[in-house]
Amino acid sequence: MKGVLLVNLGSPDSTNPKDVKKYLDEFLMDPRVIDVPRWARILLVRGIILNTRPKKSAAAYQKIWWEEGSPLIVLSERLQDKVKQKTTVPVALAMRYGSMTLQKGLQELVDQGVTEVLTIPLYPQFAMATTETIDVKVEELRKEFFPQLEVSSLPAFYKKPEYIDVLSRSIAEGLENADYEHVLFSYHGVPERHIRKSDITKSHCKIDGSCCVTASEAHKYCYRHQCLDTTRMVAEKLNLKEGTFSTSFQSRLGFDPWLQPYTDRTIERMGLAGTKKLAIVTPAFVSDCLETLEEIAMEGEEIFHEVGGKDFTVVPCLNDRDDFAQLLADWIDQWRLKDLKTAIA
Numbered sequence: 001m002k003g004v005l006l007v008n009l010g011s012p013d014s015t016n017p018k019d020v021k022k023y024l025d026e027f028l029m030d031p032r033v034i035d036v037p038r039w040a041r042i043l044l045v046r047g048i049i050l051n052t053r054p055k056k057s058a059a060a061y062q063k064i065w066w067e068e069g070s071p072l073i074v075l076s077e078r079l080q081d082k083v084k085q086k087t088t089v090p091v092a093l094a095m096r097y098g099s100m101t102l103q104k105g106l107q108e109l110v111d112q113g114v115t116e117v118l119t120i121p122l123y124p125q126f127a128m129a130t131t132e133t134i135d136v137k138v139e140e141l142r143k144e145f146f147p148q149l150e151v152s153s154l155p156a157f158y159k160k161p162e163y164i165d166v167l168s169r170s171i172a173e174g175l176e177n178a179d180y181e182h183v184l185f186s187y188h189g190v191p192e193r194h195i196r197k198s199d200i201t202k203s204h205c206k207i208d209g210s211c212c213v214t215a216s217e218a219h220k221y222c223y224r225h226q227c228l229d230t231t232r233m234v235a236e237k238l239n240l241k242e243g244t245f246s247t248s249f250q251s252r253l254g255f256d257p258w259l260q261p262y263t264d265r266t267i268e269r270m271g272l273a274g275t276k277k278l279a280i281v282t283p284a285f286v287s288d289c290l291e292t293l294e295e296i297a298m299e300g301e302e303i304f305h306e307v308g309g310k311d312f313t314v315v316p317c318l319n320d321r322d323d324f325a326q327l328l329a330d331w332i333d334q335w336r337l338k339d340l341k342t343a344i345a
């Protein structure tokens with residue numbers, strides 16, 4: 001029998017700094033997130049970052065936490081419920097980090113008699129720190145605990161026309177009653193080094209003005225290309241005029257160069273340059289979370305107002321929109337009926 005595992009990032013169990021520290025330890029000790037030798041990771045994460053970050057992050061989580069729990073988890077559960085209603089295939093939900101483990105999610109499916117699993121990483125664009133770490137962890141678990149299980153994974157879906165349709169519709173609706181001069185597409189950042197590491201050609205990605213718009217095999221795994229392409233396709237669909245939209249990258253951590261331009265500096269620069277009405281969309285996130293609800297909707301708005309900006313509109317993520325749940329259910333049914341590669345390649 002076939003079954004599906006939806007996978008998102010995960011959140012701490014609570015906003016208690018102790019729980020946040022436990023979560024951050026698992027997250028940042030992942031070699032595909034902080035990709036330095038293990039001894040250096042221990043020094044950096046356990047010796048430096050975890051001394052101060054948990055308290056700061058816990059305070060941020062407190063500002064966005066819901067009565068039912070972490071927004072990212074609650075919204076992922078609501079999405080799971082809707083997808084379940086739209087397909088006959090068992091659908092479980094797991095998180096890459098935290099208590100809702102991948103092992104529990106796979107076990108839940110196996111307990112229902114599932115022998116063939118499709119994992120759906122809830123990330124439209126591929127990144128080593130998101131899609132790849134899920135695929136690798138699932139394979140490790142399969143080998144160790146579920147050797148009979150057949151597992152495949154839905155590749156990054158940023159350029160599937162039906163996804164661009166749903167994303168564009170959600171953005172159009174979010175902007176319907178908004179007053180804005182510019183739409184900023186803000187994606188979670190990654191260190192530039194990650195882009196070079198994921199370059200399967202080993203020579204294409206130079207993170208310059210041209211590589212990401214020059215056709216290459218490398219783009220299958222180039223987060224920067226996939227983000228820029230997502231912006232391009234949505235802008236085309238919504239008829240946004242050149243100069244009225246742009247792309248930036250948020251949430252950098254540490255001192256290495258991350259993908260640029262940085263969102264916080266872009267908001268500041270635009271406000272200082274006289275932009276009064278700014279709209280922000282965050283297409284790297286399927287579910288609203290700390291990075292959209294606090295970093296963008298609270299901190300971003302504060303920065304914009306401080307430099308003279310006025311209207312600041314934040315468009316919600318896809319969350320549990322009916323059309324997004326239907327899209328996932330359609331892909332699941334295509335996979336159920338045919339071979340994954342021919343159905344969704």
Ligand SMILES: C=CC1=C(C)c2cc3[nH]c(cc4nc(cc5[nH]c(cc1n2)c(C)c5CCC(=O)O)C(CCC(=O)O)=C4C)c(C)c3C=C
Nearest residue numbers: 009010011033057072127129188190253284285289290291
């Ligand atoms: C959307 C894709 C994401 C990528 C790519 C990504 C890379 C990445 N993240 C960190 C460090 C942190 N990220 C944090 C929160 C966070 N990150 C994503 C998504 C991506 N991260 C989400 C959805 C969230 C929110 C989780 C939630 O519970 O709401 C955090 C924790 C919060 C904080 O302290 O700021 C950290 C730390 C790195 C280092 C990285 C790439 C290498």
Ligand SMILES: [Fe+2]
Nearest residue numbers: 188189251291
């Ligand atoms: Fe992150």
Ligand SMILES: [Fe+2]
Nearest residue numbers: 205207211212
């Ligand atoms: Fe590139």
